[in-house]
Amino acid sequence: xxxxxxxxxxxxxxxxxxxxxxxxxxxxxxxxxxxxxxxxxxxxxxxxxxxxxxxxxxxxxxx
Amino acid sequence: xxxxxxxxxxxxxxxxxxxxxxxxxxxxxxxxxxxxxxxxxxxxxxxxxxxxxxxxxxxxxxxxxxxxxxxxxxxxxxxxxxxxxxxxxxxxxxxxxxxxxxxxxxxxxxxxxxxxxxxxxxxxxxxxxxxxxxxxxxxxxxxxx
Numbered sequence: 001x002x003x004x005x006x007x008x009x010x011x012x013x014x015x016x017x018x019x020x021x022x023x024x025x026x027x028x029x030x031x032x033x034x035x036x037x038x039x040x041x042x043x044x045x046x047x048x049x050x051x052x053x054x055x056x057x058x059x060x061x062x063x
Numbered sequence: 064x065x066x067x068x069x070x071x072x073x074x075x076x077x078x079x080x081x082x083x084x085x086x087x088x089x090x091x092x093x094x095x096x097x098x099x100x101x102x103x104x105x106x107x108x109x110x111x112x113x114x115x116x117x118x119x120x121x122x123x124x125x126x127x128x129x130x131x132x133x134x135x136x137x138x139x140x141x142x143x144x145x146x147x148x149x150x151x152x153x154x155x156x157x158x159x160x161x162x163x164x165x166x167x168x169x170x171x172x173x174x175x176x177x178x179x180x181x182x183x184x185x186x187x188x189x190x191x192x193x194x195x196x197x198x199x200x201x202x203x204x205x206x207x208x
Contacts, residue, residue: 004067052103
């Protein structure tokens with residue numbers, strides 16, 4: 001089983017902002033520094049259940 | 064249920080001059096509190112004592128902070144952090160959604176100081192305590208039974 005590669009979809013993502021991703025996580029539907037703004041923007045664009053995550057810093061390791 | 068690892072690239076730095084491809088055990092989880100629900104990506108973290116989510120998800124779920132049930136904890140940051148706890152429902156599907164989701168209640172913490180991480184954290188109490196979790200980095204697969 002090969003890992004799901006998010007490199008491409010995150011390549012131009014706004015670092016530090018909440019991303020509303022499609023359920024398959026192959027595209028960013030909306031983004032905002034504010035979680036609920038990003039959520040609502042995705043819903044207005046027709047995605048009722050986006051997957052939320054923050055765009056990682058290119059240097060951010062998670063400990 | 065099997066889940067693929069997620070690969071994320073980090074830019075070159077002095078420690079990793081060629082950059083590094085990180086493979087992380089990430090899951091997409093649906094958090095529910097009554098009629099409110101929101102999905103986010105969460106890291107399976109055996110080194111975390113509890114399940115912790117960014118505080119902004121409490122607001123999205125209609126949970127007022129502070130909940131009156133809090134704990135002070137420490138992580139990699141050199142300062143105490145406070146998490147406010149509430150019981151929520153969690154559902155996890157794998158990507159093809161052909162199987163029924165793994166659903167469970169969890170007494171989870173919501174914390175301002177993990178806001179910058181931008182991920183949920185599925186830790187020992189509430190996640191590992193309820194399931195057998197196998198992280199197979201070599202084969203890039205996470206198994207939950």
